[in-house]
Amino acid sequence: MNPFVFSCIAPHGGEIIPELQGSIPERMSKTRESLTELGMEMKQAKPDVIIVLTPHGTRINGQFSITDSERMEGSLNENGATFVMERIVDRELARNIVGASSKAGIPVGAINYGTAAGPISCLPLDWGVMVPLRFMPDVPIVVINPSRELSYEKHLAFGKVLRETVLSGTKRVGLIASCDWSHTHDATGPYGYDPAAEKLDAEVVELIKQNELEKMADFDADYIEAAKPDGIWQTLILAGAIPANDRKVKFLSYEAPTYFGLICAAIE
Numbered sequence: 590m591n592p593f594v595f596s597c598i599a600p601h602g603g604e605i606i607p608e609l610q611g612s613i614p615e616r617m618s619k620t621r622e623s624l625t626e627l628g629m630e631m632k633q634a635k636p637d638v639i640i641v642l643t644p645h646g647t648r649i650n651g652q653f654s655i656t657d658s659e660r661m662e663g664s665l666n667e668n669g670a671t672f673v674m675e676r677i678v679d680r681e682l683a684r685n686i687v688g689a690s691s692k693a694g695i696p697v698g699a700i701n702y703g704t705a706a707g708p709i710s711c712l713p714l715d716w717g718v719m720v721p722l723r724f725m726p727d728v729p730i731v732v733i734n735p736s737r738e739l740s741y742e743k744h745l746a747f748g749k750v751l752r753e754t755v756l757s758g759t760k761r762v763g764l765i766a767s768c769d770w771s772h773t774h775d776a777t778g779p780y781g782y783d784p785a786a787e788k789l790d791a792e793v794v795e796l797i798k799q800n801e802l803e804k805m806a807d808f809d810a811d812y813i814e815a816a817k818p819d820g821i822w823q824t825l826i827l828a829g830a831i832p833a834n835d836r837k838v839k840f841l842s843y844e845a846p847t848y849f850g851l852i853c854a855a856i857e
Contacts, residue, residue: 591835592755593856595634596764597627598797598824600851601645601720603667611668616846623841623853628724630855636763638679638729640751642823643717643767646734649698653690653739653747656712656732657683657699663714674719678712679729682760686731689754695747696739717767725765735822741806744822748829755830766827768820770850778848785815790843790850793818797854800838802828820852831856 603609604617605624614621631639647654662675683699690697703709714722718732735744755762770793771786772778789812796804805821805828813821841853 591831592752592762593764593831594636594761595631596766596827596831596856597631598766598768598820598827598852598854598856599624599627599721600769600853601717601767602769602847602849602851603665603716603720605720606665606672606723608672609665609667609670611670617844617851619842619844620851620853624721624724626841627853627855631763632726634763635761636726636728637760638682638731639722639725639763639765640731640733641718641722641765641767642733642735642826643715644735644819644823645715645717646732647700647712648734649700649736651738652696652698652736654698654700654734655683655687657687658701658712659706659708659710661712661714661730661732663719665716665719672719672723674714674722676714676722676727677729679731682754682758682762683731685758686751686754690747690750693746693750695743695750721765721767725763735826737822741825744825745803745806745829748826751826751830764827764830766820766823768823768852770818770820770852771816772819772849773815773817774845774850775848780817780848783815785812786817786850789816789818790845793820794840794843794852797838797852798840800833800836803833827856
């Protein structure tokens with residue numbers, strides 16, 4: 590069975606947030622509409638807590654990092670506007686994930702800041718978390734950052750630990766794999782242009798539509814370096830957490846309006 594009440598693959602370009610869309614709202618409008626739909630489905634699923642997998646949070650080399658602070662807060666500035674967010678952390682679920690991972694031999698680190706507890710115990714919210722959460726219900730969260738020093742097999746195995754941890758509890762848990770895709774679509778972008786970007790994104794779209802998420806582990810390292818996606822690792826964790834037989838994928842949209850690709854898909 591799928592232990593998550595709702596899960597999805599969602600992007601995190603700042604302009605997706607309506608408050609930050611600026612003077613060209615049509616630039617990411619397709620993705621904004623899709624994320625609105627994903628948010629409505631998550632709200633209908635009524636989660637008690639949402640786990641967010643992000644590539645942009647606090648990183649620990651060679652370990653999955655898991656939030657264990659009282660709360661998280663952050664701000665994004667784009668197009669002359671500012672968006673702020675604060676969320677409570679479900680420390681019980683976070684610590685259960687840490688404990689189960691350690692027992693399974695998977696390297697994890699619980700992270701905190703300031704004080705062990707209380708209002709000063711607060712970690713930063715990164716844009717990989719804030720953008721999709723802007724469209725989701727305001728419930729406690731657990732934020733997890735993968736480690737690219739670890740193998741794809743470890744990411745799949747960590748996903749299985751998430752699955753087992755959620756199954757062993759009573760909370761209704763949502764899961765978001767926050768993923769942008771190839772970052773070399775535009776010669777004027779920060780990573781330049783490479784034809785691998787369009788090719789890899791097209792292959793990723795097909796793998797998602799065909800419910801073959803695990804096959805992203807087969808991408809060649811040089812191919813990944815040329816295209817520069819940041820979604821493979823989070824997607825593999827999701828794939829480990831929800832095996833193919835338990836996944837029903839609803840693909841919503843793809844677009845690359847700037848230098849990076851954006852995909853929205855629901856796992857039901």
